[in-house]
Amino acid sequence: MKLLVVSTPLGPLGSGLGGGVEITLNSLVAGLLDRGHSITVLAAEGSSLGPSCQRAELWLRSGRPQLSSQHADREADVVMPADGLLPQFWRAVLEQASSGRFEAVVNLAYDWLPFWLTPTLALPVFHLVSMGSVNAAMDGVIAQVAAWDQRRLAFHTATQAADFDLPGPPVVVGNGFDLDAYGLCLEPDALLGWVGRVAPEKGLEDAAAAAMQLGRRLAVWGLVEDRAYAAAVEASVPAGTLDWRGFLATDQLQAELGRCQALLNTPKWNEAYGNVVVEAMACGVPVVAYRRGGPGELVQPGLNGWLVEPDDTTALAEAVCRVDGIDRRRCRAWVEQEASRAVFAERLEGWIERGLQICR
Template identity: 60%
Template structure:
């Protein structure tokens, strides 16, 4: 329980309603914090696109649904492209509502990776904090993040150090990781089972590399996640022997962890600088070793030779060799790492500490004037 409960306004991603799966890992992050901060006694309002649902166990949170058109994702935009906001876009409407609520709140916590909330931050009396969800994908965002860091870097936190390194920050970053409700993940200690892969099915996730490993082994690969790019998914499937990919779809946590926990390994093959790697931790929570490219957040999450194996980026031969060393991994060690480093409670405490320190008087724009 926090010594001084905070009144917080949380602003969800503008890329799909909460529960749609379109927000990717941000949805899991929001759910974890709603539960974790609630258990610590904080009072929360959640501003989210219309259609959003409060997760189970978050009945004390006040939900404020906002209608509007989804915001285009920066993830797939031209890195040198302009800022685009649809004429009926939900993004500015989310922030109109959030700033209204913020007049009686201690702070606003933003989860959307976009230009508008970053631009608003130094121009508002209400303190706005940003849990940055991606690495560098657009120069206009990079420049704005750096300007904000120079103004008051206490407003920013990141999921991993490798993610933060993308932005050339003037000071060491606040790194909060992520958190998981471990009561929802069952440890499965059997060592057999198929290989698995999980994530949004899109080119930057590198599904084709995991498929190639399964094909060389002559066995199926179970694939979970939202098919964000159907043309890409079709190309990957067509390039592999028939039946290699077993599409499992986008599943809620209860169903996902049950199936994923039966795998002998999760293969994680990002082609970009992943901010964290939620599916890596979800697998480890089930006792499933992870074989991952040593790139971005997964390179900080997997303990080489203890909870899985790290492979040089884009090295499919290395992935294959690692599959053949899985017997050396103790599945209990995988679960133990998550309990020590990525529980919902630990994550909520880190975020609480970050915001509380940012609100405290001292150097920076949030401090009260003498």
């Protein structure tokens, strides 16, 4: 297949501004290239693709970043900057609609415009939905596409898909990771870890509270989106509890993350998947997570971590005390079976090919 993959308009690939979509895009592109498909990526100016994606063509566009739906009020109107990346991306897609260069578009952006355009385009558009329900306008336009042709939609987890009004069972593709980029660490340090964008919906304060209860140090990796929030979290625990390590590329992150005894995952909203959960497991790190969103499907209690009830920091701390009973090799084995790049690419290929058979 000849596919045009449209990136997130939140910022350049490689900046961390796109969150988990950046990991998903690189895995999707590399996996489909490995299966013999031709891939072009449409992304923000300043973007770079990972080493395994260099056979893909990269088209760049400039413009103002789109505001994230995740940070909008639930009933907020759709807002698009006139000189924004989002309209630039989809102007480029429209220009290719009758060119014959591509067989399909794969959209990774969680934005209203591409979903709304889908029934009107001659070029088939497939959406890998990257978030759960956060905004009424997005819920509505996803439901409209589902009612028109649900085969155009795929989700990371069944839990995520359950957020939306779908007429039939969802296509669930999970996510994928280049496991060669993650080393298995069997001898961790006495260190807890937390990875994510530092913003209120990610719940860092709960991980900090659990670390404080245990008298343990918590390493924090991720882009600080809300500095006031970060400062408030740090002020809520004794000095030295939090070890701020910043946003790191995968090779650096996995080397440090693998040294953790456990990863704490404490989102305050329904994560669609939970990339950092799988990245930790790929290094052999058990995960202690809230039974909420995608991580509730990924963590298999007693096998690769433990689940506790959401927002219960005492239960979170108690579960950390049980991670030594988990074989770190089994954490890695679960990822190899369920979330490798090859497995992900095969699922994606099947989804798109089935959809194209109908379109033809």
